[in-house]
Amino acid sequence: MGAVGARVARQLLYLGPLDDLVVVDADPARAEAVAESIGEPARVAVAAAGEAEDGDVVVLAVPGSHVESASAALARGAHVVSVSDDLVAVQQLLGLDAAAQERGRHMVVGAGFSPGLSCVLAALAARSFERVEEVHVAKVGTGGPSCEHQQLQAATEDGMDWRDGAWESRRGGTGRELCWFPDPLRGVDCYSAALAEPALLLGAFPDATRITARAAGGRKAVLLSRLPKVRRDNPEGTLGALRVEVRGSQGPSHDDRVLGAVDRPAVAAGAVAAMAARWALDGRLTRTGASGLAGLVEPGPFLAALAERGVKVAVFEGGQHGPEVATAGRRS
Amino acid sequence: MIVKVRRGLLAVGIATLVAGVLRLRGATVEEPKGGGWRELTGPELR
Numbered sequence: 044m045g046a047v048g049a050r051v052a053r054q055l056l057y058l059g060p061l062d063d064l065v066v067v068d069a070d071p072a073r074a075e076a077v078a079e080s081i082g083e084p085a086r087v088a089v090a091a092a093g094e095a096e097d098g099d100v101v102v103l104a105v106p107g108s109h110v111e112s113a114s115a116a117l118a119r120g121a122h123v124v125s126v127s128d129d130l131v132a133v134q135q136l137l138g139l140d141a142a143a144q145e146r147g148r149h150m151v152v153g154a155g156f157s158p159g160l161s162c163v164l165a166a167l168a169a170r171s172f173e174r175v176e177e178v179h180v181a182k183v184g185t186g187g188p189s190c191e192h193q194q195l196q197a198a199t200e201d202g203m204d205w206r207d208g209a210w211e212s213r214r215g216g217t218g219r220e221l222c223w224f225p226d227p228l229r230g231v232d233c234y235s236a237a238l239a240e241p242a243l244l245l246g247a248f249p250d251a252t253r254i255t256a257r258a259a260g261g262r263k264a265v266l267l268s269r270l271p272k273v274r275r276d277n278p279e280g281t282l283g284a285l286r287v288e289v290r291g292s293q294g295p296s297h298d299d300r301v302l303g304a305v306d307r308p309a310v311a312a313g314a315v316a317a318m319a320a321r322w323a324l325d326g327r328l329t330r331t332g333a334s335g336l337a338g339l340v341e342p343g344p345f346l347a348a349l350a351e352r353g354v355k356v357a358v359f360e361g362g363q364h365g366p367e368v369a370t371a372g373r374r375s
Numbered sequence: 376m377i378v379k380v381r382r383g384l385l386a387v388g389i390a391t392l393v394a395g396v397l398r399l400r401g402a403t404v405e406e407p408k409g410g411g412w413r414e415l416t417g418p419e420l421r
Contacts, residue, residue: 167420225412226412302415303412343419343420343421344420344421346415346420347417347420347421350417350420355414355415356414356415357412357413357414357415358412358413358415358419359410359411359412360410360411360413361409361410361411361413
């Protein structure tokens with residue numbers, strides 16, 4: 044359990060009454076410390092999936108593949124929320140859709156900052172259009188050492204973009220675009236990487252012709268990460284930001300809408316995962332089965348609830364209308 | 376002959392170093408021509 048997991052546990056207490064809150068970590072001392080800092084009703088156990096019961100929700104916020112734990116929790120009748128941002132793990136979790144539907148359970152995949160908040164922003168932006176044609180996601184920042192490791196790994200692997208009805212592989216660290224994030228991060232170069240957003244967003248926008256995702260860092264970050272470190276890793280990660288651009292049509296006119304957010308990724312991810320878990324418990328998710336948040340929540344109320352927890356989102360506006368807007372803050 | 380090879384290697388090394396620094400620094404950031412970010416509030420999130 045890293046920077047995100049402890050925050051999920053803490054946030055869950057603020058979102059509604061809980062009969063039981065079980066904290067699990069490979070390091071029992073770490074789990075004990077988190078449970079102690081939270082207080083009642085938090086307690087420590089050996090395996091969350093093994094303790095899950097019918098109607099419970101299991102939040103997976105540990106590094107590595109979540110597939111085995113998710114399958115075990117589903118088999119016991121629990122809802123599952125995963126914060127994994129690993130592309131392969133996300134694809135495997137989405138593959139549990141039929142099993143989750145069969146059991147009438149929710150499997151929320153990619154319920155963190157990116158993916159997670161990024162998917163909800165895409166869903167909100169998509170409300171402006173009758174037909175969504177393109178979705179482009181860019182992100183910067185990491186939520187802690189594990190998140191940073193995963194992001195560096197993703198930067199060395201091929202990204203998968205959805206283009207004209209087929210997956211197109213794009214070499215990691217290529218395709219530099221200058222993406223304009225909300226203040227104070229502003230202009231940051233972003234690159235192709237093995238990111239999970241396209242796989243998650245395609246389920247929500249099956250008619251889109253292009254879905255892409257880029258992340259800051261690229262090969263430069265990978266290269267620098269191999270050099271001796273002057274400073275120790277910040278366990279809380281860095282300041283992060285999202286930029287989600289949705290292009291679509293409303294009647295005969297084509298337009299785009301750009302939404303963004305700035306936050307500490309671990310803080311925002313904790314709030315998003317906890318909110319998803321609460322909504323699963325309360326029966327507020329729109330369907331059962333495995334999906335990203337874009338296909339599971341009403342984006343407006345979900346973001347309004349997150350805003351009450353301090354996670355704010357912004358819209359880019361005031362630029363030119365028409366195709367020029369699409370390039371505002373981006374350089375292809 | 377050896378001196379020429381050394382000079383050649385030195386020149387290639389310096390060129391690689393300069394190119395690497397320029398590549399890692401990236402290009403100058405240009406601000407968008409117009410517009411800006413505005414926080415979304417209550418009514419827009421319904």
